[in-house]
Amino acid sequence: MDSLQNQPHDLLRVEGLKVAFPLLRGELTAVDGASLRVLPGKITALVGESGSGKSMTGQTIMGLQPVQAMVSGRVLFDIGKAEPLDLLGLPRDGRMIRAIRGDRIGMIFQEPMTSFSPLHTIGNQLSEALRLHRPMSRSEARERCETMLARVGFPHPGRVFDLYPFELSGGMRQRAMIAMAAICGPSLLIADEPTTALDVTIQAQILALIRDLQQERGLAVLLITHDLGVVANLADEIVVMHRGQVMEAGPTAEIFRNPQHPYLRGLMQAVPVLGAKGRVRLRPLREIPAQGILELARMSQQPVAMRAPGARPLVSLRDVTKAFLPRHQSWSLISSNAEPVTAVDGVSLDIFRGECLGLVGESGSGKTTVGKLLVRALQPDSGSIIFDDGHDVVDIGEAEGKALDALRTRIQLIFQDPVSSLSPRMTVGNILSEPLDVHRRGTPAHRRQLVMALLRAIGLSEGAASRFPHSFSGGQRQRIGIARALALAPEFIICDEVVSALDVSVQAQILNLLKDLQKELHLTYMFISHDLGVVNYMADRIAVMWRGKLVEIGPRDLIMEAPVHPYTRALLAAVPVPDPSRPLDIAAARTPTAKAEAHWPAAFREVRGQPVRMADLGGGHLVRMQVLAEPHDLPSRRVVG
Template identity: 60%
Template sequence: MTIGPELLRINDLSIAFPLMQGRLQAVKSASLRVLPGKVTALVGESGSGKSVISQAIMGLQPAFADVRGQVLFADPGASKASAAPVDLLKLPRDGRQLRAIRGSRIGMIFQEPMTSFSLLHTVGNQISEALRVHTTLSPAARREECEEMLGLVGFSDPRRVFDMYPFELSGGMRQRAMIAMALICRPALLIADEPTTALDVTIQAQILKLLRDLQEKMDMAILLITHDLGVVANIADEVVVIYQGEIMESGPVGPIFRAPKHPYLKGLMAAVPHFDMPKGERLKPLREIVVDHQTLLGGLTAPVAETAVAAEPVAASAQAAAVRPADVTAPREKAGGFPEVLLSVRNLRKTFQTRKQDWKVGRAAPQRPAVDNVSFDIRRGECLGLVGESGCGKTTVSKILMRAVTPDSGSVVFDDGAGPIDVLAARGDDLQALRTRVQMVFQDPVSSLSPRMSVGSILSEPFDIHKRGTRAARKDAVSALLKVIGLDPSAARRYPHSFSGGQRQRIGIARALALAPSLIVCDEPVSALDVSVQAQILNLLKDLQKDLGLTYLFISHNLAVVDYMADRVAVMWAGKIVEIAPREVIMRSPAHPYTRSLLEAVPYPDLDRPLNFARAGESSTASSAGWAPAFRDDGGGRDLAPLDLGGGHFVLARKSADLSEVQP
């Protein structure tokens, strides 16, 4: 069989896994193609079979998998004698012919670069391994090739990076190194499995620009596996939509986005938050979570309140339930008639010291603060969004608020109506009470839940630690919590590994709700979830905020998500808050150039609003040199101060700047 101009043709691919409960059909008669020099996007939810297909192409599927069909690869670099398409499924899994193709003619970028690198070997050693296996180059020539490729993927000092270890690189840098490793043998086909999922918008834009530029320079085809429709709209030539192992729709990117035919694709598009949503409009997940949120106020707090120690948080929760988000959207400029401040943060500063010494003078090199003079308020009942790129200090701020990191200076005062508590100085009973009133939802729902504990034990643990209620009351409370997040009470007997990513994240939310807190810190709670599950979680968080009067600090790098969730938004860059304002102001008329660059880096799932790769692909450090003088810091931070633009809008600018210099 010939496949004409196609580089890769998959015909009737079926993949099944034998399990104790029965046979799992992961892929069902899937067919798709990848054209030379083009980008084909394979789009679908988690568990739809995308990654299983990529494993079958590379011959990396589990040995017990039952794989049927054809995966035909027509290598343009093969000799005329062997130019006919090769069925990769018929090649021995560990045979010489497949090993010659894998890593050389077909490269792969994996979703998580940290777990894909060995911690014991340098970056250069791991990149050069493919050259050692597939070429006869000398060690010196291999190093030269690796340094050249590291330069191509954007490293300014490839020689230094070659000798570094993966843990010394940031997430974006590790992803660049992973791309260098996949491309070192100049493959004809690159499989990119969720290459930008956990990256912030600026780094994501840089990686997308890099992939596009390398594709053109190397005349390479890409099979892009993703659930991000914004990425697809900006980089793909053809789109294949997969659902539960079956191809639902495929074709050129234009017809797919402008006139989708299949209900599943229409549902995916409706689940994506975007900046043009009318106020109050809800996301439309493919599967709604059916919950009764009043269960928490009735079924949860009543049984737990059997002990005296539970009365205070229950009262605080009831008091918070009277506050609604509509009450807190107006800026607090006058005394009276405005919501009180729940958490007040002033002048936080944190510098992390390293063991590396300045070899020139023999003393510790000066360190840039991770958090630099950060101040903000969170009002009762509101959601404050905290956005910025990786390394800007967002998570460090959240850890300081949770008492996981001690700042060098600054103050944090919490007051939910029971009297102010100095968060950083709290000890004894005050600290114990504070632990119940401030909770956290973590980014990774897998590592934040113990695999050795049942869901029931995970949810009852907060009651055990804080000595709340009787055993029967705790059991009832766990059932109530599971109902609140849309899970059956029978889920209490199961373990985290038996749930999907979205269900695990809901369990994490339930754990945070257990003690009826006044404030929940959400640290990237949906960054690792696909769009349909993300819509479920975001709607759940908004419903809980409305019904229970919760207050959120919502940390995210996804500005569309923040636009959907937040009442006000604070923007961080290089440890500083450079702008803070009501959500509508930040999203529609930002004043600071960094905020504008963040918004420009967001990929829209809209062909008529393409990403400006020339601007979005530039690092913030490089672009800051071109900022207007009013925003540049030439005095080590001493020249900058928050400038009040009115209406609760503040921007970090020179003290001598006037409104005309910074007005959007």
């Protein structure tokens, strides 16, 4: 790092930063002597696993570290001036650091829903940041805020100004967060995981927005992320952190072409990518032993013969529809005759025993609603959902009483967020044994044995049974959620965005675990995700949803390498590849799907009164198109990437 420290024109220079927290016995070091630089007008990516110290470094630069943190080192800002500021030397809540925070240095937080105040409108919060640092009238502040909201992609900024954060989607909230960070025209922008848990098209639009702002305003950006695809497409320089220390740093192209440190090479091998290369078993930094899975398979109460793959679908959806009233209308506060919003619109598909069906699409496309319908968390408005195990045929939407109880032991859901889906008041042992207790499975001794087998299967020690969920990392909590879903030996599991918020190494660990479990326990999966690299690794077949409709379905290779529907092509084109030589098409990413639809071939446009169908292209490949369209209206199949 000496070569980085000796540069005279850095905008920001971090030297020997150490952040530690006092414990009963000793101290916990979160950042251990880290040094890095950010050049004016350039993007520096800070990369590493969860717990590596990335976010703590960004918070300390802003003076937002926890009160009990013990900080040492130097953070020099505005180095081009005669006397650069040492941000660590300023009083934590003093006038000088508050004048810099939000004005000279802006920050985009990872989760805008918890960063915005739920009690104030978007406009109130943007104008507050502006009026603190740029005294002006209320009308001038509103005009400036609406201009910025329009710049970050809101078509009706005046309306958004008066909305509350919960009235915006995740991508729209992230745009508003970027507007608030950039409203005062800072020279440095710190972006902490700005695209985590966003779908690929919204992520591409956010990346394009950050790049545009950086180039237009000459911003320097410190991009904190674990997504190497994002890094390859945005960053000029990379700094790799592990356990609070900087392992490697340098220009992006050079780092990707010739990584030196084993830790960085390990991170790159853990990233699921598109194409045939992305189907080779991932290599996480820490693999979960397979012995526990084999033991769990031996203890499974479900005979393996009953789970042999067959030609009959295990689950069949036929013309399933689900609609919702907007929240204020469902409470009957405004109007009782408003039209409901259709979340799932006539979806028909089959899921065969032993396969993994990937379900992809943008946020709001209806993926999670389909998953909730399959576990009967929601009731379909119309259509049928049939579960056929070869012995009993059950309509999931009509099942009641004992039939529904039995069905719920055979179909399980792994939730996206283990923090909110695991009870903080129960130990892990109680969480895993609760399904067994509710359904009266085995004797108390057998239940205890099965809980220990579940813990070993997910790579945790038996001592984890007496701990509470908050004492585990995000990846470990997700493994506990998987173990809970396995407790009743189900046949069919819906995985709803189970790795969307995990870093690449933990993600690889979870994906390998799911694959091993599927093989040894003969499970059937529906894998819901917006990450097409993950779906390419997990799925045997892929279904694509758009606006509640199924627009394309087929074998993984055909969907990934030769998609036909323009929406599927747009999804694949928006995936950032961890290779600087294959940059993302930023110009295409700027165009929202709603506007891109007008440029689709006529055969694929949804025209009122024009009937549509799922046309069979052969080999199990179906695509949604107009009934009157001819085969020559279809674009030729082409290999993507």
